[in-house]
Amino acid sequence: MAVSERTTGTPQPIGFTQSTLGRVGMVLRWIALFIAVVLFLLPFYLILRNALSTEADITAPNWTLFPSHLQWSNIKELFDDTQVPMARALYNSAVVGVLGTAGQLLLASMAGYGLARIPYRHADKIFYAIVATLMIPGAVTFIPSFIVVSSLGWVSSLRGLIIPTLFSGFAAFLFRQYFLGFPRELEEAARVDGAGYFGVFWRIVVPNSLPFFAALAAITFIGNWNSFLWPLVIGQDSSSWTIQVAMSTFITAQTINIHELFMAVAVSILPLVLIFAFLQRYLIQGVTQSGIKD
């Protein structure tokens, strides 16, 4: 509405002018930014420093900025440690991350599409029943969910880790809102060509919604990879530990090898750092889309 006005005005001031006062403010803001950057990156520096140090380097009385030499053998030591099944834990996390994300998106997108587009008398009631689950704070349900999952005999299994997390009311809600805004014309065209709901959904709607899927997928994968409470509850046997549970067990072990533990940390965040490097755009979209329900 105000677009035309905007072009006439001077291209100006989002807040601050270039007066002397403004200059001082500018310098202060840069200093603040710089300090914030250092503080935010500090833990990443510590991960790398400790992961590539010897235990003696880390526990030395005087702080050394960098390890005396890069101790790459820490990787081997980590995977050879029989106390903590690292390889198995990484595998479990990968399976939980990938299948959990794929399953959740598949189920929620189909449900969202059905709710948005397929006429059905009781669709409203179903929708409210789904939205009602958003009222229940997620983490509080771990005890009730554990009861159901243990009755199914799924404790300490990948099924138990994955399946109960697949049905996200919030994801279904987001997909429904998104599909309500999907251009109908595209669907109509396919329908004229004789496609049913299934064909329209898979051949037209999904391929044209990939950025939305990517945004939710990035967020969901990170959430799955990093989740701790549910895997802790379910993973009562070390063969079903995820990487988070494995690392947590590491801390409470009798003897802590800090260098080994930090190598585990470095390994565990690698996939996510890659996602951040390549999919950050989608990630930020995902956060804005799911953080605020418009």
Place this chain on the structure above:
Amino acid sequence: MSAPTKTPSAADSVTTGERRRPRRRRQKGIAGNTLWFWVFVGPFVLGLLIFSYLPIIWSLVLSFFEAYNTATPSKFVGLRNYIDMLTDHNFLSSLGTFTIFAVFIVPLTFVLSLVLALLVNQVKIARAFFRSVFFLPTACSYVVASLIWRLSIFNGVRFGLANTVLGWFGIDNIAWLSTVSPPWYWLPLVTVRLWLQLGFYMILFIAGLQRISPTLYEAAYVDGAKPGWQVFRYITLPQLRATSVAVLILNLIAAYQAFDEFYNLIGNVNYARPPLVYLYGISLGSIQDLGHGSAGALILAVIIMIVTLLQSRIFGFGKAGD
């Protein structure tokens, strides 16, 4: 398109949401709508029944029974579990722990993530770099962050980073996580969550800032508003109302469910134990007391829902225009 009142277009139904049913008009086109509806929605609804509704109902039932190490108890105890929990010193003090935590974390997160958003938004160069740096910790789990905080930054011995820095000023080592008076453990507990979540809320604020129309700032400029605080106070902040409410509510709900960093930083200790760590201990510890655990979880759920509703009432959720 010829009868706009009865057949709203797709665009309408986006903006007005669920008020009407935009599906009327294609009812004749496709046979077996009901069948297709269930093909699409059925699997999801089935899963939701089994993994959302059933657990809650089952838990509700269990909360009226004595249920040690069993999910199919037989001894009905009425409201006993609820009375026990509400008079349980440990449970009440866990609610107290949460309250202190929320008093720290909610305002700090709000102010600092807003400050970061403003800083990043005003930067002219390398904006994407700064945004990425602050957002990057979101990639780390609470377990990872807790490890760094516990073993490296706030390690109680001399080689811990915090103690190293204190050492430069000749200050003795502090056992950050086990000192009860003064309660130093709050420093790691609060800062670890700040590091992890500030970037997330910053992104929300940046999105909010970018939705503010530049014409508002021009108008303020023309009207002689002083750049800086005045503009922030009378333009930016009111325009961020919807985002602010969302940030506060999301943040408080998340704080209620704090578990990971408490569990990994200090474990199940009585001086700083939030509700979930306590409930985890009684329901999944050596004795699985699912009756009291269920009662406690339901009490907590009700508290969270009430607080969320009150908060949205107070801040006028929904009233806030875009």
